[in-house]
Structure formats: C-alpha cells, structure tokens
Amino acid sequence: MATRYVMSIDQGTTSTRCIIFDQQGRLVSVTQREHRQHFPQPGWVEHDAVEIWRNLERIAPEALRQAGVGLEQVAAIGIANQRETTLVWDRNTGVPLRRAIVWQDTRTTALVDELAARPEASMVQKRCGLPLATYFSAPRIRWLLDDVPGLRERAERGEVLFGTMESWLIWNLTGGPDGGLHLTDVTNASRTLLMDLTTLEWDDDLLDFFGVPRAMLPQIRPSTETYGVARTVLPGVRIGAALGDQQAALFGQTCFAPGEAKCTYGTGGFLLLNTGKDPVRSTHGLLTTVGYQVGAEPAVYALEAPIAVTGALVQWFRDGLGLINSAPEIETLAKTVDDNGGCYIVPAFAGLFAPHWRSEARGVIVGLTSYITKGHLARAVLEATAWQTREVVDAMNADSGLDLRVLKVDGGMTADNLLMQCIADVLDVPVVRPMVAETVSLGAAYAAGLAVGYWPDLEGLRRNWHRAAQWLPAMDPARRESEYDNWRRAVERTFGWLQPRR
Amino acid sequence: MPGPVQSIQRGAAILRLLARSSGKLGVGEIATSLGLPRGTAHGLLRTLQLVGFVEQDSATGKYQLGAALLHLGTSYLDVNELRSRAINWADALAARSCESVKIGTVLDGQVLVVHHVFRPDDTLQTLDVGSLMPMHATALGKVLLAFDSGAGAALGNGPLEAFTRRTIVAPKDLTRSLAGIREVGWAAQVEEMTVGEAGIAAPIRGHGGLVVGAIGISGAVERICDAKGQPNTALVTFVRDAARAVSRDLGAARW
Ligand SMILES: Nc1ncnc2c1ncn2[C@@H]1O[C@H](COP(=O)(O)OP(=O)(O)O)[C@@H](O)[C@H]1O
Ligand SMILES: [Mg+2]
Numbered sequence: 001m002a003t004r005y006v007m008s009i010d011q012g013t014t015s016t017r018c019i020i021f022d023q024q025g026r027l028v029s030v031t032q033r034e035h036r037q038h039f040p041q042p043g044w045v046e047h048d049a050v051e052i053w054r055n056l057e058r059i060a061p062e063a064l065r066q067a068g069v070g071l072e073q074v075a076a077i078g079i080a081n082q083r084e085t086t087l088v089w090d091r092n093t094g095v096p097l098r099r100a101i102v103w104q105d106t107r108t109t110a111l112v113d114e115l116a117a118r119p120e121a122s123m124v125q126k127r128c129g130l131p132l133a134t135y136f137s138a139p140r141i142r143w144l145l146d147d148v149p150g151l152r153e154r155a156e157r158g159e160v161l162f163g164t165m166e167s168w169l170i171w172n173l174t175g176g177p178d179g180g181l182h183l184t185d186v187t188n189a190s191r192t193l194l195m196d197l198t199t200l201e202w203d204d205d206l207l208d209f210f211g212v213p214r215a216m217l218p219q220i221r222p223s224t225e226t227y228g229v230a231r232t233v234l235p236g237v238r239i240g241a242a243l244g245d246q247q248a249a250l251f252g253q254t255c256f257a258p259g260e261a262k263c264t265y266g267t268g269g270f271l272l273l274n275t276g277k278d279p280v281r282s283t284h285g286l287l288t289t290v291g292y293q294v295g296a297e298p299a300v301y302a303l304e305a306p307i308a309v310t311g312a313l314v315q316w317f318r319d320g321l322g323l324i325n326s327a328p329e330i331e332t333l334a335k336t337v338d339d340n341g342g343c344y345i346v347p348a349f350a351g352l353f354a355p356h357w358r359s360e361a362r363g364v365i366v367g368l369t370s371y372i373t374k375g376h377l378a379r380a381v382l383e384a385t386a387w388q389t390r391e392v393v394d395a396m397n398a399d400s401g402l403d404l405r406v407l408k409v410d411g412g413m414t415a416d417n418l419l420m421q422c423i424a425d426v427l428d429v430p431v432v433r434p435m436v437a438e439t440v441s442l443g444a445a446y447a448a449g450l451a452v453g454y455w456p457d458l459e460g461l462r463r464n465w466h467r468a469a470q471w472l473p474a475m476d477p478a479r480r481e482s483e484y485d486n487w488r489r490a491v492e493r494t495f496g497w498l499q500p501r502r
Numbered sequence: 503m504p505g506p507v508q509s510i511q512r513g514a515a516i517l518r519l520l521a522r523s524s525g526k527l528g529v530g531e532i533a534t535s536l537g538l539p540r541g542t543a544h545g546l547l548r549t550l551q552l553v554g555f556v557e558q559d560s561a562t563g564k565y566q567l568g569a570a571l572l573h574l575g576t577s578y579l580d581v582n583e584l585r586s587r588a589i590n591w592a593d594a595l596a597a598r599s600c601e602s603v604k605i606g607t608v609l610d611g612q613v614l615v616v617h618h619v620f621r622p623d624d625t626l627q628t629l630d631v632g633s634l635m636p637m638h639a640t641a642l643g644k645v646l647l648a649f650d651s652g653a654g655a656a657l658g659n660g661p662l663e664a665f666t667r668r669t670i671v672a673p674k675d676l677t678r679s680l681a682g683i684r685e686v687g688w689a690a691q692v693e694e695m696t697v698g699e700a701g702i703a704a705p706i707r708g709h710g711g712l713v714v715g716a717i718g719i720s721g722a723v724e725r726i727c728d729a730k731g732q733p734n735t736a737l738v739t740f741v742r743d744a745a746r747a748v749s750r751d752l753g754a755a756r757w
Contacts, residue, residue: 026597027590325569328582415586417631435593435622466622468593469629 004075006449007063008441009056011081011165012245013102013267016055018063019441025464027436029067031059038099043106046099049087052165053172060233076240077230078448080248080440081165083191086140091161094176097148101140104308104350108139109359115139120209127206129190129197129279129288134359137164138193138210145211158215164188166242167218173230173239181228184218186299187247190290195220197279197288200299222293224451240448243292245440246270250302251292252443253408253434254462261404264440265413269307269385271392273400274300284395285355294450303399305354305392309347310385311413317381323374331418333378341376342367344490345384352494355395361494385413386422387487393427406430410439425475435468512538513546517555517567526564552753553709579714581607581616588706588748592619592717595744599737601719602627606642608653609634613643621721638662638676639669639695641703642716648683649705649713669694688742690733693723700726702733704745708752717745
C-alpha cells in the first residue's frame with residue numbers, strides 16, 4: 001500500500017500554509033501564501049476572506065505536488081486558524097458581506113464599553129471564561145448586525161452565516177452554497193463570548209446579551225472528529241480536525257498533561273497552560289479557554305495569556321517604518337548594537353491584552369535620546385516580546401501556584417536566536433524549541449490523524465516530540481531586575497492614552 | 503561564440519535609466535524611453551525586482567533601483583533570513599537522518615554557523631550558532647569552497663592546518679577534492695576535523711543558482727559512514743534533498 005500522510009491547513013494572521021506530514025510527524029512539503037492586511041482606519045484590521053480561500057485553492061494542490069503525493073494518500077486534513085476573526089457571509093451565494101474583522105481590530109471599543117455598563121455584564125466572564133473585550137468575536141458580530149442595513153433580519157432568517165476562519169474554510173471545502181457544512185469546533189467557539197464553558201453549547205443569555213441570532217451560528221463540534229469529506233480543492237479527503245491556532249500549538253507540543261505549557265510567537269504571542277478536565281478561573285488577568293476536545297471525550301481546558309503584538313511589531317518595523325526589508329533582518333539590525341541604549345517600545349497597538357487588559361492604552365517609545373539609532377530600536381522591538389512574555393509568565397505562575405521550569409516555544413519568531421536568548425535571559429529559565437517549529441500545523445495534523453486512526457493515541461504522539469534547540473539564561477540578575485523595572489515604567493506610560501469622546 | 507544576450511542588454515539599459523533619473527519611473531516611461539513594448543519592459547522589471555535590483559513603490563507602482571544593488575558583492579542574503587527560510591527543512595533533515603544539522607556561510611575565510619538543529623535524541627547538546635569552523639576540514643566548508651571561488655582566497659597558498667591525520671593539508675589535494683565535490687554536488691568529511699566524527703553537506707542556492715550557504719549533518723563516523731568507511735548513501739540523499747528544498751524556497755528555479 002502506498003504511504004499515507006496527513007495534511008494541515010494553518011490559516012494564520014499573516015499567511016495561510018499547507019503542510020504534509022508523515023507518520024513520524026516529519027514535514028514532507030510546505031506551501032505558503034501571505035494575504036493582504038487592510039488597515040482602513042486607525043484601530044481597524046481586515047482580511048479579505050475570498051483572497052484567503054483563493055490562496056488555499058492554490059497552495060493545497062501545490063503541497064501535494066511538491067511532496068509527490070496523490071489525493072488518495074492523504075488520510076485526513078486538519079485545520080488550524082487565526083481565532084476570533086469574524087466573518088459573515090451569504091448562505092446562498094457564498095459571498096462575504098464585508099471583509100473579515102481581524103482579532104486585533106478595536107472598532108468595537110465604544111460598543112464594548114456600553115455593554116460593560118449593563119448590569120448583566122458580570123455574567124459574561126462567569127459563563128464563558130473570557131473578559132468582555134474587543135478581542136473576541138461577539139461584539140464584532142453585533143457591530144456588523146448594527147452596521148449593515150437589513151443584516152439582522154437576514155441573520156434571523158438564517159440567510160447569512162457567521163463563522164471564524166475554520167468555519168469559512170470547512171463550509172467552502174464541503175460544497176459552499178451547495179450543501180456546505182456550517183460548523184465550528186469547541187476551541188474556536190470558546191473564543192466568541194457566546195459559548196457556555198461547561199456545557200460547550202451556545203448560551204441563550206449570552207446570545208441575548210450581545211443580540212446575536214442563533215440562526216446564524218455554526219454547530220459546535222469536538223476538535224477532532226470526521227466532520228465530513230471535502231468536495232473541492234482536495235475532493236474526497238476527510239476533514240478530521242479543527243482547532244484555534246494556539247490550541248493547535250498546545251496539541252502539537254504534546255502538552256497533554258495538566259501543568260504542561262507552551263508559548264507560540266507569531267503575529268501575537270500566546271502562552272497556554274493545560275489545566276485538565278476542569279476550567280480554572282484566573283485572578284491574574286488570564287483567560288479560561290478550551291484546550292481541545294478529542295472526539296466524545298470530555299474537553300480539556302487551558303489557562304491562556306494572549307499578548308496582542310509580538311511579530312506584528314516586527315512587521316510594523318518592516319512595512320510601517322521601512323527600516324528593514326524582511327522580518328529576520330530585525331536580528332541583524334539589533335546585533336549592530338550591544339544593548340537597547342535606554343530605549344523601550346511598548347506595542348500597545350490594540351490596547352494591551354494579558355495581564356493588563358487595557359483597551360485605552362496605546363503604544364509608546366520611551367527613553368529616546370539623540371544617542372538612539374535604528375539598531376537600538378530593533379533591539380527594543382525584540383525585547384518588547386521578551387518582557388511581555390515575562391509579564392504573562394509571572395501572571396501564570398501566580399495563578400497556577402507553580403513555577404514554570406522551562407518554556408516550550410514555537411512559531412515564526414523562534415527562528416530569531418537573539419530573541420530566544422533574550423527570552424531565556426529575562427525569564428531566567430531555559431527556552432526550548434521542538435523539532436517542528438510549525439507546531440500549529442503539526443497540532444492540526446495530529447488532531448486530524450487521531451480522528452481517522454492514522455495515529456492511535458496521544459502517547460504515541462508524545463514520542464515524536466524532540467528538542468531541536470535550547471537557550472540557557474545568561475543575564476546578570478541585577479541587570480534583569482533594573483531592566484524589568486524600566487519595562488514596567490514604560491508600560492505604565494501607555495495607560496489612559498485614549499480618552500472617552502467628549 | 504554566441505552573440506550578446508538581448509534581455510541582459512535591455513535589463514542593463516533599464517538599470518542605467520533608473521540610475522540616471524532623479525525620481526521613480528513608471529513602466530510606461532521606461533518602455534517609451536528604451537523603445538520597448540510595454541509588456542517586454544514589464545517582464546524585465548518583474549525579473550529585476552525578483553532579484554532585488556529594482557524596487558516598486560507600492561503606492562504609485564513606479565520603479566527605482568533596489569537596495570540589493572548598493573551592496574552587490576557584500577552580503578547577498580541576510581544570514582538570519584537564510585535561517586528563517588531554511589528552518590523547516592533543517593528540522594525535517596534532522597528528524598530523517600537522526601543527526602544534528604548545521605547551516606553555514608562564509609565569513610572571512612571560515613565557516614560561520616548560522617543555524618543548528620540538535621540531534622533528535624534529547625541528549626544534552628549546546629547551540630553552536632555563531633561559532634566558526636575551518637573551511638578545509640568540514641563538509642560545510644568544503645562545499646562553500648567548491649562553489650564560491652572567492653571563498654578560498656583567505657586560505658593562501660601554504661600548507662593548511664592539520665586537525666587529524668586525515669585533514670587535507672596540501673593545497674593541490676584540496677583543489678582536487680573540490681573539483682570532485684563540484685562534480686557530484688555534495689561533500690563529505692571523514693575524521694578530517696575530529697577523530698571519530700564525519701559529516702555530509704550540500705550547497706544551498708539562491709536566485710540564479712548562486713550558492714548562498716551549505717547545509718549538512720555531522721555525527722559519529724560509524725553512523726554517517728557505511729562499513730567501508732564511505733558516506734551512507736541514504737544520508738547523502740537526505741542532505742541533498744534538504745538542500746534542494748531550501749534552494750527551491752529561495753527561488754533557485756532549477757533546484
Ligand atoms: N527572524 C525573525 N525575527 C523576528 N520576527 C520574525 C522573524 N521571522 C518571522 N517573524 C515574525 O513572525 C511572524 C510570522 O510568524 P507566524 O508564526 O507565521 O505568524 P502567524 O501565524 O501569526 O501568521 C511575523 O509577524 C513576522 O514578523
Ligand atoms: Mg500561526
């Protein structure tokens with residue numbers, strides 16, 4: 001019999017990737033395409049969902065070709081996606097009503113303030129595990145319902161559908177207007193503010209609170225399950241899993257036991273800790289979320305610390321300032337100097353997420369003197385990711401009562417050695433990268449492979465995990481403390497920048 | 503002898519035109535100035551853009567000379583970018599070969615290690631990124647010497663340093679060995695640097711086939727070589743496939 005493989009689709013914030021993995025979890029081929037970032041107004045971030053679908057139509061067959069693998073050799077497809085990005089489309093034509101509103105978008109700030117002032121607002125976090133913030137999907141759905149004439153009526157009649165990117169891709173893969181499956185998985189649903197964290201169902205009180213009609217919502221399913229069979233792009237192949245990208249990375253790092261954690265560095269940075277079968281409530285600004293649900297088994301929960309801007313700051317340095325030509329050049333530029341020269345950048349582009357949750361904060365560059373060069377700025381860019389990690393690790397330690405002993409990392413930024421060393425230095429723990437840096441994709445593949453029996457169980461997957469690199473802390477403790485102090489003072493300067501309209 | 507290549511002449515004319523003009527030029531202006539059909543000018547510009555010799559303003563669509571022209575001859579591909587672009591394939595090579603992987607480039611007559619993936623056995627290993635190795639006694643170095651005619655200049659004409667009894671020390675022996683490497687497209691080193699260790703490496707090529715680095719594995723000689731002391735052919739294939747995959751991603755069309 002011909003060798004069989006699993007294909008993953010990682011629909012990320014900056015690009016979409018298809019990767020084919022073999023049974024040992026080794027990468028066989030990879031194709032990738034970036035999509036455009038639209039910034040129509042300050043604080044607004046949008047993606048064209050049709051562009052993303054077209055990208056997938058192109059790169060999926062390319063990945064097969066590159067690997068020399070036929071469709072019949074693909075045991076299953078697993079999907080991981082940027083979370084919370086909100087799309088509404090027409091069920092009959094398949095055409096999106098607007099561009100997708102991306103998770104970093106803060107257009108719903110006023111709406112969220114208004115909702116938060118209502119007496120029932122305290123119910124939200126209890127029910128769904130998340131604070132009421134612009135980061136999540138429900139306020140965006142509401143914003144669209146208010147903004148697009150006639151949309152509410154059409155949504156109530158079930159003529160338009162809501163979904164995050166995995167729903168959009170699954171619907172299109174399984175036929176689109178012609179019988180496409182409208183579903184989401186528990187991890188993605190847990191990011192909407194609309195799902196009850198314990199029943200794993202859409203919650204009527206939350207739907208009422210946000211004014212979202214149930215008819216437009218996808219069906220909630222486990223993360224690994226054969227949802228159906230693709231009818232286009234990869235016709236005949238089973239779709240075996242969908243997970244939010246951060247949960248997929250938790251899975252790909254094989255953090256299957258309570259107490260195991262990882263941090264993924266892409267556009268944003270996301271630290272997730274497996275907390276087992278029970279949702280743990282945070283008292284230090286972390287989120288309670290679903291980690292994964294394997295078939296009919298009970299869901300596994302996680303504590304999560306999202307950092308809104310890590311790689312996005314590098315991206316801004318490249319595209320917004322034009323100081324580098326490619327993201328990796330940030331390391332080259334940062335290495336032209338020995339330290340930050342006293343300069344700190346706090347990238348509160350969309351407010352600050354964990355552990356601060358300050359939506360009114362905006363970014364600052366502090367400590368500027370005429371001594372500062374673009375090299376110092378580049379260093380401050382990388383250090384911003386390291387110090388933000390320190391803040392969320394401190395919060396995670398406080399919440400869990402455990403001290404993190406080693407940080408498992410993955411994502412595009414782990415190719416940056418200076419950054420990885422810097423993270424080890426400021427955390428004072430070793431930083432470890434696994435053999436597959438594309439852990440999001442690997443996690444989606446693992447989940448899909450489990451669903452169809454390509455891999456027998458979680459323990460087998462664990463044996464595929466190997467250390468590819470390790471960075472050991474080497475920073476003078478006194479310097480670490482004084483730098484952390486500077487960082488904290490810089491963070492305070494971002495607070496309260498946006499003022500309510502007078 | 504064949505005559506001059508027309509598209510190279512035209513490309514050169516575009517570069518001269520852009521260098522001479524003070525602002526940026528649109529494709530129409532360029533086509534008219536050089537008397538070229540618009541489509542031809544556009545095709546040439548696209549290729550020049552691909553190799554970094556011209557840049558296009560995303561707002562106006564106009565063209566100017568690219569940054570790559572300014573440091574022609576110095577750094578062709580940023581080493582950190584090389585690592586970012588190669589990381590997936592380096593991981594896969596380590597997983598397949600069960601050996602540690604390194605990627606090297608030339609720095610002042612030595613091999614600079616720009617990327618290192620541990621041997622996937624979870625034993626204690628330390629990251630070697632940033633360290634320097636001799637060119638003539640490593641597989642990575644010999645690949646770089648074989649395919650980059652400038653790289654050898656720093657070695658001089660005298661005898662080379664011996665690290666073991668098997669190190670190639672005579673310049674004429676090295677020259678012969680490099681010719682062989684160019685012929686087969688990969689290099690091996692068997693106990694030439696350290697007794698008991700061996701390595702295999704192949705070239706990473708960028709646009710136009712220019713060698714920008716080398717990728718290879720190294721480890722205990724009894725794992726890297728077969729019973730006859732020859733590099734294991736399966737491992738050679740893994741290394742060459744990984745080098746080709748990285749090269750393809752970097753835009754080297756033929757590999
Ligand atoms: N060598 C590098 N140093 C710093 N940042 C990098 C490097 N390589 C990539 N990045 C950043 O990583 C991000 C891409 O990582 P990826 O995991 O693909 O993100 P996402 O899944 O969010 O799209 C980009 O924001 C980019 O700027
Ligand atoms: Mg990603």
